[in-house]
Amino acid sequence: MMEKATITIDGRKIQARYGQTILQAAREHGIYIPVLCDHPALPPEGACRICLVEIERQRTLQPACTFPVSEGLVIYTHSPKVIEARKFSLELLLSDHPLDCMTCEATGNCLLQDLAYEYGVTGDRYQGEKHQYPIDASNPFIVVDRNKCILCRRCVRACAYINGVEAISVFYRGFNAYIGFGADSTMQDSPCEFCGSCVEVCPTGALWPKMAIGKGRPYQLQKVQTVCAYCGVGCQIELQVRNNRIVNVVGVENAPVNQGFTCVKGRFGNDFVHHPDRLTRPRVRKYLLEGGKREGKERGEWVEVDWDTALDLVSRKLVEIRDTYGSDSIGVLTSAKCTNEENYLMNKLARQLIGTNNIDHCARL
Amino acid sequence: MAGLATAFGSGAMSNSIEDVTQKAKVFFVIGSNTTEQHPIIGMKIRQAVRQRNALLIVADPRQIPLVDFATLHLQHKPGTDLALLNGLMHIILKNGWEDKEFIAERTEGFEEFKAVLEHYPPHVASEITGVSEDLLYEAAQLMATNKPMAAIWAMGITQHIKGVHNVLALANLQMLLGNIGIPGGGVNPLRGQNNVQGACDMGGLPNVYPAYQPVTSEEAAKKFSQAWGAPMSTKVGMTVTEMIPAAKAGHIKALYIMAEDPIMSDADTNHVRTCLEACEFIVLQEIFYTETAPYADVLLPGVSFAEKCGTFTNTERRIQLVRQALQPLGEARPDWQILTEVANRILTNPSGQRKVDTQAPYARWDYQHPSQIMEEINALAPSYAGVKYTRLERGETFQWPVLDENHPGTPILHVGKFARGLGKFSAVEYIPPAELPDENYPFILSTGRVLYHWHGGELTRRSQGLLEIYPKPLIEIHPEDAERIGLNGRRRVRVTSRRGSIEAEAWITDRVLPGMIYANFHFPEASANVLTHAALDPISKIPEFKVCAVRVEAVES
C-alpha cells in the first residue's frame, strides 16, 4: 500500500506509508528509537519491550517495532514514562545476566551493554535467580553461551527467514525458556549449516564465533571490506584483522548480493590464509641451478632461492623455449581465483610476450 | 559458456541475483546444487519459496537439499538433461503454451527447432529420463502458466559431452516461454569459482581477448598488436583439456600455471600425472604446495586474496573491489607483481627473438598498483570501459557492460534486443553419455562438491573448522545398492573405473538414485577425478564429469 499517513514523532510531522510500523517510519526519517529484538533484515517480533513509545489516545505504551502507522498518530519516543519503562525492562534482563562484561567477548559490540549505558542501568536493582547453563563449544564454529541469551529470538528468525532451515527454536517458557537446536540437541546434530546468520544478528555475546575468542576488542581490530574468495556469488565480507592476522569475519551489511549474510565458507573458512603450509620463499629444482638438464621424469631436489634468482630463471627458460620451439609450445593457465587485473596480465603475457593464444583456466572444470 | 553466446551473442548470466530471487514466479533449477555450491543464492531461493510462495522446479538426479523446498522434483537419470528439456518443450508446444509474440518478433530458427521436438513426445522423454509422463506434463504446465520463470543451472548442465547442447536447450526453453530480457526471468548459469567470470572477461580463454573480442578477427588482432606493440596470433589456442595431453605428446614444452591445481581439478588424474611428468618445464605460482607442486620446476609464492588489491567479477557480472587486509606472508608477493617482474625480464632479455615495440601505448609493464592495470583494461575492453577504482572506492558496484565513467552498469542483458540481434533457436538432439554402465562397470558415477569444501580442497582442507566438520571423502550410495554389494556394517567401498580406483567411506543415503553413486574431488587420498572420464564436449572442451561408469565393492575397513 502506498497511501501516506501523516504522523507526529517528538513534535516532528513526517509522512509515513500505510503498512509501515512506527519504527520503520522513524528509521526512514532518521529518528532514533532503541531496539533489542528488532532487526532490519528480520520480521518484527515485539518481544523485548525496549522500543516502547507513548502514543496519544493509547492507554498503554506500545512497541514501535510492531505498531502500524495510521493517520494522525502523535508519538513520543523519549517521554519520562517511556524511559522509565525501558529502564525497567533492562533491569529485568540484567537481573538474569552474568554481568561479566569485563571479560565478555561482546564488550563494545553488544546492544544490551549499549542500552544499559544509555539508560544508566547497572543491573543491581533486582537480585533474581540466575541461570547457570554450561557453555556449548562442541562445534568448530559457534560458541553458545545461553547465560547471555536475552531470548530476543533474532537468531530463530534469522535461521528461518534468512537461511531458511529452522535449526533454532526456543524451548519451554518463562524462566525455563532457552534456545536450542534441532530437537533440542547441538548445532552439529541439527539441520544447521553454520552459515552464521544467527551470530550475525545476535545482539549479545550468546552466540559467538569460536575463532574470534580472546583475539581482541572491537576497537583493537582493523576492519577491511573485501570480497569472498570461494564461490561465484561474490559476497562482500569484512575481514577483522589484528597483528596481521584475520581474527574474525562478518558480512557487509549493505552489500548488493549478500546484505550482511554469508555461508559457512565465507565466514568461517578463511583461516587457510595463515596455514603453516603457506609457501613463503621461491623454490627451484637443483638441476636448474646447476645449469643441467632433467633426467627422465624425476625432477629432483628443491632449493629455496631469492626472488631474483627464481624470476631470472623463469624468464630465461620461457624465452629459450619460445625461441627454440615456437610460441605455441608454451601454455599458460590463468586463474579463476585471481583478480581481474592479474588475469588481464596473464593474457597480456601470453599474447604479447610469448605470442600464443594457449591460455585457459578452470572454467571448464 | 559457448552455448549462450551462440543463442544470444553473450554467454553470461542475463539477470542479477537480486532481480531473479525477488521477482521470479517460478525457479527452474537444473544441474545446480544451489544451497551447497552457491549458498547465498540457495538461501534466497528458499526465502522466495517460503516468504512469497514462489514455485520451484528442481531437475536433478540426486535428492539435493533444495528438493525439500521444491514444488516438483524431476529426478531424471544422469546425462539425460537434453531429453528432459526437449520433452518439456514438446508438451509446451503441443498445448500452444509458447509465447508466440516473442518468438515472432525476437527470434529465428523456430521451424527447424520445432521439427526436432517432434522426436520427443512424452512417452519417449519419459522412457529416456525415467521421469513419469504425468510429472513431465505437470512441470511443463507450471512453467507455461507462471511467468516469469528464471532458469538457473551450473556444472550439472555443462559438464557433459553434450554440455553446450544442454545450454542451447535451456536457451530454447526460455525463448519459447518469452522469459528473456525481463525481470525475474532469464538464463542464469551460476559460475563456480569466485572469479571465473572475470578470468573469462579478461581474456583468460584461448579464443578471445579481453571482453570477448575474438582472436580470429583481423580487426581485433590489429587493435591488440597496436596496443601491445607485438604481432598477434590469429590462431585459436589450446584449452586446458588440450594443453595437458599436448604436454605428453611433446607439443607443449612449458606450462606457466597460476593458482590452478590440475591434479585435483582435471578429469582422469592418472593421465594428468603422466602428462605433467613429461612436460619439460613447469612454473607454478601458488600459495600452497598443492598436489600439482611435485610436477613443477619452479615454485613462485603468491598471496591470498587478503593480501592484495584488485577486483573480482561475480556470477552476475558484478565488479567488486578486493581490498588488502594483510601484509604478504614471508617473502610471498601478489600475483600481479610476480607477473610484472617476469614480463619485464622477458621484455629486456637481450637474446630474445620476439620483438616488442615498447613505444606502443600499452606495451610496457610499469604497474605500481592494480588500478593502473585497470586503466589499461578500461582502454582495451569496452564492457569494462567505465570501471574506475575511484568509483569502486566510493562504494559503487556495477554489472558489466559499464560503457563509460558515468554509465551505471547493466543489471539485465538482452532487454529489447539480443547482443546478436535476434535470438537463435537451436535444433539439438539428445545423445547418451559417452560412457554408460555395463556388466563390468554397472554404476553411474557423478561428481561434484559439498557445502563445507571447495574445488580441489586446497583452501578448505587447510581451514580447521571446515576440515573438522567434513574431515574425509564420502561416497554417496543408495541403500538398495549398499545392500546389494553387501555393505552391511562395513562402511568402506572401493570404486573402480576404466582409469583408476579409489577407496573411501560410504554414505548410505537416498540422496542418490539406485544405480548411481556420487563422489567429490576435495581430498587427494580419494579424489573422484581418479575415476572420471576425459571425454570432452566437442565445442566447449568441457569433460564429462557428471557421468562415467564404475564398479563398486565393499572392502574391509
Ligand code: SF4
Ligand atoms: S548457523 Fe545458520 S543454519 Fe545454523 S543455526 Fe545459525 S542461522 Fe541457522
Ligand code: SF4
Ligand atoms: S542467542 Fe542471541 S539472538 Fe538468539 S535469542 Fe539469545 S540473545 Fe537473541
Ligand code: SF4
Ligand atoms: S560467502 Fe559463501 S555464498 Fe558468499 S561468495 Fe563466499 S562461498 Fe559464496
Ligand code: FES
Ligand atoms: S524492539 Fe520492539 S519489542 Fe523488541
